[in-house]
Amino acid sequence: MGIAGYIGVYILLAPLLILGLAGYWKLFQKAGRHGWESLIPIYSTYVMLRLSGRPLWWLLLLFIPGIGIVVELGIYIDFIKCFGKTKMSQQAGGVLLPFVFLPKWGFDKNTRYLGQSAGYEFREQYQHLLHKSSVREWTEAVFFAVIAASLIRSLFIEAYTIPSASMEGSLLVGDYLVVSKFSYGARLPITPVSFPFAHNQMPYFGTKSYWDGIKLPYLRLPGLSDVKRGDIVVFNYPIEADSPWYRPVDKQENYIKRCQGIAGDTLSLVAAQVYVNGKPAITPPHGEMEYMVNADSTAFSRKLQYDLHLSDIRAFTRVDYMINMTKQSAAALKQVQGVKYIRPNTQFRGIYDPEVFPHTPNHRWNVDNLGPIIIPKRGWTVKLDTLTLPIYRRAIEVYEGNKLEAYGNNISINGKKTNSYTFKMDYYWMMGDNRHNSLDSRFWGFVPEDHIVGKAVFVWMSWDAASPFKDKIRWSRVMSMIR
Structure with a gap:
């Protein structure tokens, strides 16, 4: 996403943020606090703990990845309970639509601060508000657990398991990874109607876990950095846009490879050595x-x-x-x-492998000798001819949604005759560290920016299924950072 895209996101979200903060301000004032206290991160949470009667050491839990999100959600729910909002529908509204319900309650004359929702006196005095059946308690617990976990998976971190040997020995089969969504900016759901915690198929049944009747445009929140060369990246497998899957971008299978080239780079392989912009790339030490x-x-x-x-x-x-x-x-x-x-065991230059991208004898490439090839960059215009069209056609047609027709030397895009195309997205070149045992960009080409899921950060567990029981856990890899 470019600067203009980020500005558009902020313009869209600014009114909603202002409404939510205005509601917070008014609720703090109703509880006898200064309204400005609601605007200060961490301190506002401290105030909410005081208002709800929860222990102050809960603040420490906020700094634990994953757990902090759940705790923050619990503190927030306790806070709105202080104003008598104890119904499940009210709490769901406050969580899912804070920009609607917080100002509604904040400016409602009948909504007032009732006391510490976690305190004994509150429970005795307002028992009629807090009385719940065991079924209701379980329903609410499950509901908010699903919300919290879904928010964590969508916006912050997600677990991923290495299923194949394509990244060995950098990553091993049985490594359990933590993938950071916020490193590159969380991608908002493109297919929002789906079963929680199921990626694209329902367990045991094999049926679709989503409904593709509603598709939202690609939108990514601001991240900590862009994708860099050498990053180990989780992304959606681009080939599943085609038959027999025809899956939406965010429902394609997750793949993990190392980024060898970013948008605008000129990349080539010579005798299995990667060159980027004419310079040899660093070979992964454990590849x-x-x-x-x-x-x-x-x-x-x-x-x-x-x-x-x-x-x-x-x-x-x-x-x-x-x-x-x-x-x-x-x-x-x-x-x-x-x-x-x-x-x-490298192949000779000039030997044509039809399975290697772009699958045409005009480019006599193989897994060890390939290119040079320019990786598309947003705003870059490529001249289209018999040599470049096989390389960039899939990006133009499938990833950027254009109708391209070619008859000899005549090319038309969306019904207009042309000999060039300007790209709308950035692209990346991904390769496995296990160079002769990896299905990667050498076989299917570029990875578009809207397919990027997140950055692999660390291994939290490593399980060797082939070893005896006492040696199944690879202790040396547990909680190790990924480089």
């Missing part, structure tokens, strides 16, 4: 790729597995092996007695 190994001993494979802990080994003859490993493992392997040579 893996295939190596050809020749050794003169049949005992060699046992040494690989048990001494060097290499398991992804394929033997072609008694002396020739294909091994997926890191650069460090390859260097260590060179020191093993009996090893004659080790070389990366």
